[in-house]
Amino acid sequence: MSDTFVHAMPYGARHLGDGRTRFRLWAPDVDTVSIECDDGHALPMRALDDGWFECVLPAEVGSGYRFRLGDGLVVPDPASRRQAGGDVHGFSMVTDPVGYAWRHAGWRGRPWHETVIYELHVGALGGFHGVEMVLPHLASLGITAVQLMPIAEFAGERNWGYDGVLPFAPADAYGSPDDLKSLVDTAHGVGLMIFLDVVYNHFGPEGNYLGAYASPFFDESTHTPWGAAIGVATPQVGDYFVHNALYWLQEFRFDGLRFDAVHAIGNAGWLATLADRVHAAVEPGRHVHLILENEANQAHLLGRGRFDAQWNDDFHNALHVLLTGEREGYYAHYHPPMDKLLRCLREGFAFQGEPMGGRRRGEPSAHLPPSRFVNFLQNHDQVGNRAFGDRLSILVSPETLEAALALLLLAPFVPMLFMGEEWASRTPFLFFTDFPDEDLRKAVRDGRRKEFDAFTGFSGEDIPDPNEYATFTASIPVRDRERGDARRTLVRELIAARQKHVAPHIEQARSLGAEAAGECAFIARWSLGGSSLTLFVNFADIDVTLVKPPSPSAAWLHGDAADIASVSRGLLPARRTLACLES
Structure with missing residues (x-):
């Protein structure tokens, strides 16, 4: 087997190995394009059919290049594999995709049922090398999949990643493309899958030049929170993102992708085609996993050969309301929470076509196995989109949180932890950016504060400034000294x-059913390999009497001796989750 990998793309820069490089750009809105290299070389590009431009000229690996449009505007390569100095307005760089020699080229991944995900922000953990250093710790926990928040090149030095504008270029602030490959390679060496969060629903607000020469990238008839929707129905646009998915999976050997907010793409047919094309391109015997974030709860997209699972916000939201009593914003749709949480445990989604906020949301999901749902107590959105980025460890007692962790990790859904959760971290995860443009910095700051003006308990002026370096450093997870170990x-x-x-x-x-045992207590059961798994969960501050205690022959998976004895007598202790297998 080869120890080098490359994904062949129909555009961008392709080094030919003889000191020359082929460049291609899709620019259907302009008549002429020239290429300029950082060594002074410049050459008009040859116009091909359907808006394509191409040229071949002397350019070694490491050379910088950019495109000049007929009106004089200079733009980077939208398929840039690397940006010089991380400048989204500057020179793209010719790279050598096969220059990295993989140490674990024979890695085939792991099957989906083994997945336990750990979501992290690369910048908060010190870049690609920093994440590489924590991989042995994660493997020792039993984590099987590390999921990186988006890493596509963005403006500035720090960002959540959802403002990327060059989807093929790993952010220079985190390291080089080879540094990223080393991270993936090292993960495979310790038995970890590694997933990447990708954003195909919008481009960031600074450094996106596509509208100047390739307007079909945007569908002005459909609007999203970020502006015009991405025009994936146009073949060249849809293919751009399919190639991006394959690029990360083939050239960087990622084991899976998480697709951000696909409801904002608004094209379920294209999503299904994307999944089909990815699965068809992956070599036989290799495990590659595709995960959706989709507010539309489109159950028909989930299953073998399509998307392995969806982030289940319904589970999180219902559980969060049950644990905290919060009901502002979108949490209002989950109050009272018990029925919705129990439906998640029985059927996957809480909303399967019922009205939510004046519109029907979701599709029936009871026919799907629990493996089609990724559950979590916390993630970057649910923590970071709070005004002060407070974690669940700040909002509930340690005992209640530990009971919730047992529910998360022992229920037969796919669980996900957020960085620092394993150390009982109490540090916030705040929204942070670093746009160089002062007007954009002000707009982000003012918009963030206005977003929370209507919430009780604080003024919008109290919200940390996303642009301040201290907002970023405050978001680096720290182990809780008292409870971390x-x-x-x-x-x-x-x-x-x-x-x-x-x-x-x-x-x-x-x-096999899930029913309430009190205001904040319930029992949930599943058939499981010839046995039944039962979880006894009590988030209340008082003990709860059980109508039907477990069988005396139950094999206990979780719970200390005193708690098991109590449950066997019909009394479920406060702030506890216990689990057993029954024949």
Whole structure:
């Protein structure tokens, strides 16, 4: 097997190996394009059919280049594999995709049922090298998949990643393309899958020049929170993103992709085609996983051969309301929470076509196995989109949070942790940016504060300025000195129990019911490999009497001896989750 990998693209810069490079650009709105190199070379590009331009000229690996349009505007390559100095307005660079020699080229991935995801922000952990250093720690926990927040090149030195404008270029602030490959390679060496969050629903507000020469990228008839929708129905545009997905999977050997906010793409047919094309291109025997974020709850997109699973915001939102009592903003749709949480445990989605905010949301999902849903207590959105980025560890007691972790990690859904969660971190995760443009910095700051003006308990002026460096540094997770080590031990034990008793059966698991046992307590059951898994959950501050105690022959997966004895007598202790297998 080869120890080098490359994805062949119909555009961008392709080094030919003889000191020359072929350049191609799709610019259907202009009549002429020239290419300029940082060594002074300049050459008109030859116009081809359907808006394509091409040229071949002397350019070694490391050379900088850019395109000059007929009106004089100079733009980077939208398929740039690397930007010089991370400047989204500057020179793109010729790279050598096969220059990195993979150490673990034979890695084939891991099956979906083994997945336990750990979401992280690369910049907050010190760039690609910094993340590489924490991989042994994550593997020792039992984590099987690391998911990177978006890394596409953005304006400035720090960003959540959802303002990327050059989707093929890893952010220079985090390291080089080879540094990223080394991170993926090292992950494979310790048995970890590595997923990447990709954004195909919009481009960031600074450094996006596509509208100047390729307006079909944008569908002005459909608007999103970021402006005109992306015109994926145009073949050249849809193919651009399909190639991006394959680029990360083939050239960088990522094991899976998480597709951000696909409801804003608004084209389920294209999404299905994207999944089909990716699966068709992946070599036989290799495990590659595709995950959706989709507010539309389109269950028909989930399943073998399409998307493995969807982030289940319904589970998070209903559980969050149950634990905290919050009901502002979108949490209002989940109050009262118990029925919606129990429906998530039985059927996947809470909203399966019912009205939400004046519109019907979702599709029936009870026919899907639990493996089609990624559940979580926290993630970058649910923490970072709070006014002060406060984690759940600030909002509920440690015992309640540990009971919630047991529910998350032992239920037969695919669980996801957010960075720092395993250390009981109490540091916030705030919204941060670093746009060089002063007008844009002001717009982001003012918009962030206005967003929270209507919330009770604080003034919008109190919101941390996203542009300040201190806002970023405050978001770096820190281990809680008091509970960090014990929480890490608990997470490791829960994941070990999951992998031994629960994970092998989640593709075939089916709900046997979930019913309330009190205002904040419930019992949920699933068929599981010839046995039934039962979770006894009590988030209340008082013990709860059980109508039907577990069988005396139950095999206990989680719970200390005193709690198990109490449940066996019909009393479920406060702030506890216990789990057992029954024949």
